[in-house]
Amino acid sequence: MNSLMSSIGNSTNIFWHDCAVGKTDRQKLLDQKGCLVWITGLSGSGKSTLACSLDRELYSRGKLSYILDGDNLRHGLNKNLGFSAEDRAENIRRVGEVGKLFADAGLICIASLISPYRKDRDACRAMLPDQRFIEVFMNMPLEVCEERDAKGLYKLARAGKIKGFTGIDDPYEPPLDSEIELKMVNGSCPTPSEMAGQVASYLGKNGLLRHG
Amino acid sequence: MNSLMSSIGNSTNIFWHDCAVGKTDRQKLLDQKGCLVWITGLSGSGKSTLACSLDRELYSRGKLSYILDGDNLRHGLNKNLGFSAEDRAENIRRVGEVGKLFADAGLICIASLISPYRKDRDACRAMLPDQRFIEVFMNMPLEVCEERDAKGLYKLARAGKIKGFTGIDDPYEPPLDSEIELKMVNGSCPTPSEMAGQVASYLGKNGLLRHG
Numbered sequence: 240m241n242s243l244m245s246s247i248g249n250s251t252n253i254f255w256h257d258c259a260v261g262k263t264d265r266q267k268l269l270d271q272k273g274c275l276v277w278i279t280g281l282s283g284s285g286k287s288t289l290a291c292s293l294d295r296e297l298y299s300r301g302k303l304s305y306i307l308d309g310d311n312l313r314h315g316l317n318k319n320l321g322f323s324a325e326d327r328a329e330n331i332r333r334v335g336e337v338g339k340l341f342a343d344a345g346l347i348c349i350a351s352l353i354s355p356y357r358k359d360r361d362a363c364r365a366m367l368p369d370q371r372f373i374e375v376f377m378n379m380p381l382e383v384c385e386e387r388d389a390k391g392l393y394k395l396a397r398a399g400k401i402k403g404f405t406g407i408d409d410p411y412e413p414p415l416d417s418e419i420e421l422k423m424v425n426g427s428c429p430t431p432s433e434m435a436g437q438v439a440s441y442l443g444k445n446g447l448l449r450h451g
Numbered sequence: 452m453n454s455l456m457s458s459i460g461n462s463t464n465i466f467w468h469d470c471a472v473g474k475t476d477r478q479k480l481l482d483q484k485g486c487l488v489w490i491t492g493l494s495g496s497g498k499s500t501l502a503c504s505l506d507r508e509l510y511s512r513g514k515l516s517y518i519l520d521g522d523n524l525r526h527g528l529n530k531n532l533g534f535s536a537e538d539r540a541e542n543i544r545r546v547g548e549v550g551k552l553f554a555d556a557g558l559i560c561i562a563s564l565i566s567p568y569r570k571d572r573d574a575c576r577a578m579l580p581d582q583r584f585i586e587v588f589m590n591m592p593l594e595v596c597e598e599r600d601a602k603g604l605y606k607l608a609r610a611g612k613i614k615g616f617t618g619i620d621d622p623y624e625p626p627l628d629s630e631i632e633l634k635m636v637n638g639s640c641p642t643p644s645e646m647a648g649q650v651a652s653y654l655g656k657n658g659l660l661r662h663g
Binding site: 295306307 | 557
């Protein structure tokens with residue numbers, strides 16, 4: 240075990256502890272590589288659906304994945320955050336930091352949250368070097384998302400009952416260089432299993448579904 | 452996938468997403484049960500040493516564990532927190548929430564942090580029902596910890612250069628009902644592997660090292 244003194248941010252007299260069992264060992268145990276699949280897109284674009292479908296697909300291949308759902312985390316880790324610009328950024332930062340821990344633990348972590356601003360997503364990307372951050376852009380037209388409106392939120396936003404709703408009165412900044420972009424083909428949306436297959440295939444091609 | 456509308460804390464219009472792959476499935480894949488081993492004690496009491504030793508012991512048995520080190524997290528997830536009473540409580544809350552996620556993912560999560568106040572530790576315990584929170588109390592005498600002083604912090608605290616240092620000018624509230632208590636025997640400290648063996652043995656006896 241190594242201890243290294245440092246002073247970062249608000250923290251002073253904080254040591255860094257290194258341990259004998261490392262990321263490589265855990266990856267060997269799991270026969271996969273830890274990474275963070277970051278699913279971004281409008282409300283109703285199918286992020287949670289893809290997350291679940293991908294989770295199932297990976298499980299069927301004997302791989303260990305875990306979903307960090309932006310909504311679910313607001314019940315726990317992020318329950319002291321609201322929807323101000325500052326709180327939204329902190330919300331995303333925390334998900335990125337936790338995703339980084341899961342990736343370090345060797346898991347294929349699947350984060351699913353609107354994450355509308357490029358700056359916030361890129362800050363998370365910067366936390367995971369070596370192609371371990373895989374951005375998946377759910378590029379579905381607003382009309383399609385609004386038409387679905389499974390949660391009834393667009394209706395509320397259009398009625399002015401929710402303010403700062405992404406796509407309505409708050410911007411969504413599309414990724415400029417996402418690893419994967421999912422969109423409609425010939426006017427129809429890909430099925431959940433088609434989307435999951437595409438992401439799993441990307442992970443496989445990039446060597447993330449084996450440890451060596 | 453189920454969506455359930457709710458309003459909790461600062462969050463409104465937040466849905467809960469449930470997924471097909473559950474904790475039980477992940478536990479089956481790993482052949483273990485997710486839980487949170489919470490190591491508490493004074494600075495220098497051997498928390499990190501035990502965490503590392505336990506991590507190695509579990510790895511040698513083919514089990515997947517992951518250490519959440521209080522100091523290390525202050526470089527990432529908790530880097531925006533200081534050492535005020537409020538920030539310390541939030542620091543511990545976040546570690547508890549993340550530990551809960553790791554346990555849900557099926558891992559044996561090992562949290563190592565002073566966590567001096569009973570109230571904060573009990574709040575974490577409450578997050579993990581069903582005996583999935585295992586409190587390990589490093590019950591080493593202050594004199595022994597101060598004598599070690601591997602980080603030189605006691606010296607700084609005695610010199611008044613660090614304020615509110617646990618054991619010196621801030622209290623440590625010992626657990627009243629920890630699952631495991633580690634202490635000196637006949638005037639000598641247990642070795643790291645003896646301590647790890649004791650914890651691993653507890654986990655085994657309580658069925659946490661197999662999935663069924």
